[in-house]
Amino acid sequence: MAESTQVNDVISVGHDGDIALICIDNPPVNATGQAVRQGLEEAISSLNEDGSAKVIAIYCAGRTFVAGADIREFGKPPQPPSLSDVLDQIERSEIPVISIIHGTALGGGFELALSTHARVAIKGARIGLPEILLGLLPGAGGTQRLPRLAGIPWSLDVILSGRQVKAEEALEKGAVDRVTEGEPRAVALAAAQDVLDGKLATRRTAELKTEANQKALDDTLAMVTKKNPHLFSPGKCVEAIAASTLPLDEGMKVERACFIACMETPQRSGLIHAFFGERAVSNIPEAKGDTRPLAKVGVIGGGTMGSGITTSCLMAGIPVRLIEVAQDGLDRGVATITKNLDGAVSRGKMSSDKRDAALAMLEPSIAMEDLADVDLVIEAVFEKMEIKKEIFGKLDTICKEGAILASNTSYLDINKIADMTNRPQDVLGLHFFSPAHVMRLLEIVQGAKTAPDALATGFQLAKKLGKVGVLAQVCDGFIGNRILGHYGKVAAYIVQDGASPQQVDDALEAFGFAMGPHKVGDLAGLDIGYMTRQRKKEEGLDPDERYGGTLADKICEKGWYGRKTGKGYYLYETGAPIPNPEVETLLAETRAELGIEPKAMSDQDIVDRYMTAMISEAARVVEDGTAKRPVDVDMVFLFGYGFPRFRGGPLHYADTIGAAELVARIETYAKEDPHYWQVPELLRKMAADGRTFADLNKES
Missing domain, CATH: 1.10.1040.50 (N-(1-d-carboxylethyl)-l-norvaline Dehydrogenase; domain 2)
Incomplete structure (x- = not known):
């Protein structure tokens, strides 16, 4: 086999007999930046001109297929070639092009796969078109090609939810043609050989006809209008998908007009701000320092908040020792936690086996002395300063050296609570929001003497729990409740x-x-x-x-x-x-x-x-x-x-x-x-x- 040649820094082309392999290597997620688009355009054009291959397979290096647009290009003038033009070129290729999906193929990445003539997913892969989460819609053919392959009803579901779809479901619906196992390059070679041997069919998606389904369109539009009457992009998604019954070039014009209309609304700006903001809040020096262990957590209080915090930790795989003052209160807390976990199973958030494993990590107790070996204690009792001061005075004598002592207070002064201990450097606020196992916000409150590694551990906990940790300083109500007040x-x-x-x-x-x-x-x-x-x-x-x-x-x-x-x-x-x-x-x-x-x-x-x-x-x-x-x-x-x-x-x-x-x-x-x-x-x-x-x- 001849060695691969570099088209540019992120695209290479290799040959194995009649098979050409295009590799996208643009870490960390192979995003469709300008260099990727340019390299793909040059590679497809060159291969079609020289006729050196009878089938082309596109695969990606690293941990994933193309996982979306390059966020570094957001808000900047677009640089040619456009993704839509590149994908049209791929679809028009005289040589059949197949795509090998591993990891995730999202947004423009899945649109790339849709433009190829067959799609092979490696087990564990997920596909999706999440543009609606940014107030947009798929703008490089996603609303036109997916309905041709998988029908209007399923396309409406995928595009309007923005959800990630498992490879097996995508195969069942026709969005991918095969699910297999193996390493991307090896799968690419095998699938391409199957194309040559007539074992894997290829066709241009544009040549397929979308089956009309006006009822699905009308019902969906009515549903999204009722559910999210304020949002602009869902209606435009439905309008664009409806146009998939037209010839592709006409449908693409409708999709483009709908995309531009979404781009021009303030909602798009707000949703993109939310997207980047969620990542920005933890992109601060205070969140990136050394951290302390989080092998076991103690929670004081089995009420609504304490049970929710415990549930959140257990779902994240963190063992919890739950403390209450009396057995009946402890029993109620355990019952609430069990109910919360059962709810997660019924909603498909976890399996029954994982639920059982989570409950096995719960250690209920009515003895505060049992907190002696935990790495972090979260106090979640009644919002009274006198009660909290008393608890922290006890924790100071019970907890091991270096253990973090956190209060789930909504308003109270963390510094006054810390003054009840001889270790104020270990004290901080962790303000969860109810229900704590559902709400994603966690205010991480920095006391006057909170140590940097204790604060960074608060952010580490937020990440483990899948929460958005936001740094706050001490005042009555911190950020949110102060403004709310x-x-x-x-x-x-x-x-x-x-x-x-x-x-x-x-x-x-x-x-x-x-x-x-x-x-x-x-x-x-x-x-x-x-x-x-x-x-x-x-x-x-x-x-x-x-x-x-x-x-x-x-x-x-x-x-x-x-x-x-x-x-x-x-x-x-x-x-x-x-x-x-x-x-x-x-x-x-x-x-x-x-x-x-x-x-x-x-x-x-x-x-x-x-x-x-x-x-x-x-x-x-x-x-x-x-x-x-x-x-x-x-x-x-x-x-x-x-x-x-x-x-x-x-x-x-x-x-x-x-x-x-x-x-x-x-x-x-x-x-x-x-x-x-x-x-x-x-x-x-x-x-x-x-x-x-x-x-x-x-x-x-």
Whole structure:
């Protein structure tokens, strides 16, 4: 066999008799960057011109087939040749071209495979078209070629979900032609030989006809419109897939128009910001230092949070010693954990064997002394400083040297907790969000004396648990709850001034939130906010301020805590929330007591005030260093507070409004309430300099 020749740095061509082997070697994931596109174009052209091969096989070096676009090209002017042009050239090749898929073939990588004349997947491979997760659609023929091979219904499922599909399912549906085992180059040679021997059929996908299925298109469009009424790209995906019944060149024109339309929406920018932001939050020096062992974790508290944290650790393969003060509480905790793991099995997240193995790693105990050998303790008890101080004082004498002591507090001062120990360097906050085994956010709170390796271990834990770890500094509520505490007041003010709780919820759900703030409060438990407001009053944290909790306090004093009591802002007797008519009576009393004459308020005004309040406190959080960068605030709200992902986060959204407009809004609102509405200095400076939060992210 002749040695391979390099077309460029990432593409080589080898020959074995009548077989030509094109190898893509563009680490780490063989992305379809300019050099790959250029090299493929030159290789296919050269092989067709010299006629030296009767079949061409494309395979990849390394751990995967082409796993998508080159993210380094995002936001930059496109460089020729376009992927679409290269794939058209591959499909038109006079010499049959086959692709050998191993690892993952995603986005442009799977579109590359679709343009070849046969696809062979190596066992364990996965395929997918995840562009919808970025507010886009497959733009290099994916919406046109996949339906020709696998039909409209399955193509709608794959493209609209963005999911990764196992090779066996792809084979069953016709998206690949064979599933086999072996090393990519050897499989490429064997499959190419089968083409020569007539054992593996090849054909141009463009020459296949998509079977029309208007019902599937109509049903899917209705479903996505109902499920995600705010999103633009799902409808465009359906429109493009519908065009696959046309000749390929005509369908490609529709796909291109739909792709460009998606590119021009703000949603695309927001979703790409979310994509990169998820990776950026851990790309900081604090997350990359030396770490400590995480072989065994201790969790104190078997309630909702402790059980969820334990479940998350067990699902990640980390043994847990669960501590409760009494046997009945421990039994309830174990039962909850078992139920959580059973739920994971029923949802297909884990096998029953893995569930059993996870439960075998759980060691329940009512003796805190059993934490003597764990590497990390996560305290998850009632949100009272006195209780937490007592626990950490005990842990200081029980836990081994170097063990990390973490509190799952939502608001409380980590430094005061650390002061109860002789090892403040080992103490940090790990603020999980409920349900802890589902929610992906983990605020990692750095105390004044937290050691660098303890902090880095917090990020390592987040990675092991599949969570988005965000660094936060100590303050009341850290990043998320501090901001929530501020904008939660404006929701109360809006209701006091004339809107109903339902109108506020409806307006914000129309903006893109999955649930409005009053439904969220009912779900979380209104007593939590009540206790926090009472604590802040006692500690003098809200001096001389219009008290926003008056209506909420009246509701709680009635014993209405939301879903768990069947009544809050809404009634839950029939399951779905129905506005609680008694809240209107309490609201009228509140307005009378405060001397407020209610006024009509538009949905847009509600959204503007709510979002401006959120952005204002978020700017202060960045200004005083509680959050390291604006993107950290955005990821906290995307992964912990239900902020609409397509809007990118509160500070990304702020850039779409502009600092100058935000300052003008705040100054207008301040005429009504100068204490609450104050322009953050950072925002005022940004308005003067014409800068954005995106600029601050680049500088950090």
